[in-house]
Amino acid sequence: MGLSDSEILMPASGADAVRAFGDGRDVTVFAGGTILMPMIAYRRYPQRARTLMLGRAGLNQISADGNVAVGAMTTLAAIAGSGVEPLAAAARDVADPEIRAQATLGGNLCAPPSRQGPRGDLQAALLAARAEVRCAVAGRERIEPIDEFLAGLDAEPRLVLGVELERPRRAAYSSQRRPHAHSYAVMAVACAELADGVRVAAAGVAKRAVRLRSVERALADGAAAEQASAGALDGLEPQDDALASSWYRREVLPVLVRRAITQLGGG
Amino acid sequence: MQLNVNGVSRAVSSPPLTSLLEVLREELAVLSPKHGCEQGGCGACTVLVDGEPRRSCLLPLAAVGDARITTVEGLGAPGDLAPVQSAFHDRYAAQCGYCTSGMLLAAHALIERKGGPVDRDEVLDALSGHVCRCTGYVKIVEAVMAASRGQVGAEPIEQPLAPEPSQPEIEIAGSPA
Numbered sequence: 116m117g118l119s120d121s122e123i124l125m126p127a128s129g130a131d132a133v134r135a136f137g138d139g140r141d142v143t144v145f146a147g148g149t150i151l152m153p154m155i156a157y158r159r160y161p162q163r164a165r166t167l168m169l170g171r172a173g174l175n176q177i178s179a180d181g182n183v184a185v186g187a188m189t190t191l192a193a194i195a196g197s198g199v200e201p202l203a204a205a206a207r208d209v210a211d212p213e214i215r216a217q218a219t220l221g222g223n224l225c226a227p228p229s230r231q232g233p234r235g236d237l238q239a240a241l242l243a244a245r246a247e248v249r250c251a252v253a254g255r256e257r258i259e260p261i262d263e264f265l266a267g268l269d270a271e272p273r274l275v276l277g278v279e280l281e282r283p284r285r286a287a288y289s290s291q292r293r294p295h296a297h298s299y300a301v302m303a304v305a306c307a308e309l310a311d312g313v314r315v316a317a318a319g320v321a322k323r324a325v326r327l328r329s330v331e332r333a334l335a336d337g338a339a340a341e342q343a344s345a346g347a348l349d350g351l352e353p354q355d356d357a358l359a360s361s362w363y364r365r366e367v368l369p370v371l372v373r374r375a376i377t378q379l380g381g382g
Numbered sequence: 383m384q385l386n387v388n389g390v391s392r393a394v395s396s397p398p399l400t401s402l403l404e405v406l407r408e409e410l411a412v413l414s415p416k417h418g419c420e421q422g423g424c425g426a427c428t429v430l431v432d433g434e435p436r437r438s439c440l441l442p443l444a445a446v447g448d449a450r451i452t453t454v455e456g457l458g459a460p461g462d463l464a465p466v467q468s469a470f471h472d473r474y475a476a477q478c479g480y481c482t483s484g485m486l487l488a489a490h491a492l493i494e495r496k497g498g499p500v501d502r503d504e505v506l507d508a509l510s511g512h513v514c515r516c517t518g519y520v521k522i523v524e525a526v527m528a529a530s531r532g533q534v535g536a537e538p539i540e541q542p543l544a545p546e547p548s549q550p551e552i553e554i555a556g557s558p559a
């Protein structure tokens with residue numbers, strides 16, 4: 116089956132998209148295409164019988180009065196300008212203005228880890244902010260805590276419709292980038308203070324973003340930034356990849372955690 | 383389907399997931415957008431989609447629909463250049479030219495959006511996704527800032543490298559100079 120045999124579906128609403136997605140088994144979801152188009156160019160496209168293009172399905176609203184709701188097709192540019200932290204800081208940190216205007220939240224959340232390294236920098240911000248993911252699985256809509264969503268992403272196809280979150284009281288974001296706009300952040304750390312405490316998550320240390328629970332516990336016990344960041348690596352085995360070595364990640368992650376906590380104004 | 387390129391509606395028949403870059407170059411022979419990396423990382427393929435800069439290598443034909451596509455061919459014509467084009471020309475902002483069409487379109491969109499003088503940081507941000515292997519960017523940034531101020535087609539900004547012959551500073555007896 117060649118690429119041109121994939122049937123193109125262009126739903127005109129979120130409800131149509133859920134219907135067209137079905138159980139998702141023979142569907143490639145196509146959002147902004149900033150990850151999928153290079154895969155086509157390099158002949159690594161996840162070819163399936165149908166391609167579900169979400170560009171006309173709406174799903175691109177941000178509402179931020181009271182609780183925050185962000186549609187899956189919202190661009191990173193819109194999120195960067197939304198003032199909803201730490202999501203906005205994470206979105207600003209991605210690539211360049213043209214990519215941010217095309218890249219979507221849903222695509223970032225579902226980004227398959229690449230051969231060169233992990234990707235999906237907003238995942239850490241969403242984990243820290245305890246977002247909930249509204250998605251459709253086999254025709255039924257459900258809402259899943261982000262932790263569960265990320266853990267189950269490879270098990271069962273999901274169509275992401277959006278995320279919802281309580282607006283954090285305070286938030287911070289710290290990343291280690293290489294100089295060019297197009298180099299992915301090597302690692303990023305997001306913190307968010309919610310009603311019941313501070314959550315801390317990191318991108319770039321595992322296949323998908325992870326919470327740093329030891330750091331969270333230390334903060335809950337009143338630790339200062341320096342002490343709390345000492346536990347950043349607990350339970351983690353950062354990988355070697357094209358962006359950085361495991362050694363480098365071990366050295367730098369605690370520094371990013373300390374900076375993020377300091378930026379937050381302590382635990 | 384029909385594609386609106388530089389104000390002209392053109393029939394295209396490439397499969398829906400073909401990149402706009404490939405459709406423009408291979409099917410419509412619009413050659414100013416360049417194949418660089420084909421992964422969104424160089425900016426050489428940039429075109430305007432409804433006036434906004436986009437990577438044509440990252441846009442599938444099916445997503446373009448009836449949006450207005452503008453390439454450098456639609457920006458100006460010889461003798462009737464857009465301000466950014468004139469400024470690039472006046473100020474030697476292109477060498478091999480491979481990045482130039484992408485730079486021009488992103489810069490043009492920035493100036494249109496701003497509607498007045500742009501500062502250096504705005505130019506650096508707008509062009510941050512555009513890679514140039516030749517110029518070192520200095521002249522490109524200057525050209526965009528000049529274009530935004532309407533400083534185009536003026537006298538050359540640089541003195542010629544070789545000064546006018548003048549009296550030698552030291553007189554050496556018997557020297558032919």
Ligand SMILES: Cc1cc2nc3c(=O)[nH]c(=O)nc-3n(C[C@H](O)[C@H](O)[C@H](O)COP(=O)(O)OP(=O)(O)OC[C@H]3O[C@@H](n4cnc5c(N)ncnc54)[C@H](O)[C@@H]3O)c2cc1C
Pocket residue numbers: 143144145146147148149150151152169187191208209210211214217218219220221222223224225226227234235236237273274275276297298299300421422423
């Ligand atoms: C030059 C360049 C630099 C980049 N730099 C960064 C960076 O620094 N940090 C970073 O995080 N990313 C980066 N990216 C990657 C990418 O732009 C972002 O991750 C983006 O948010 C992906 O969104 P998209 O809509 O373009 O995804 P797409 O390419 O459309 O899709 C990506 C994946 O998600 C799936 N998907 C998309 N939407 C949904 C949905 N609603 N439901 C279910 N599955 C879905 C697709 O099937 C596919 O597997 C970069 C990309 C480029 C080209």
Ligand code: FES
Pocket residue numbers: 416417418419420421422423424425426427428437438439440
């Ligand atoms: S060819 Fe499109 S960005 Fe390089």
Ligand code: FES
Pocket residue numbers: 475476477478479480481482513514515516517
């Ligand atoms: S002029 Fe040669 S790449 Fe820019």
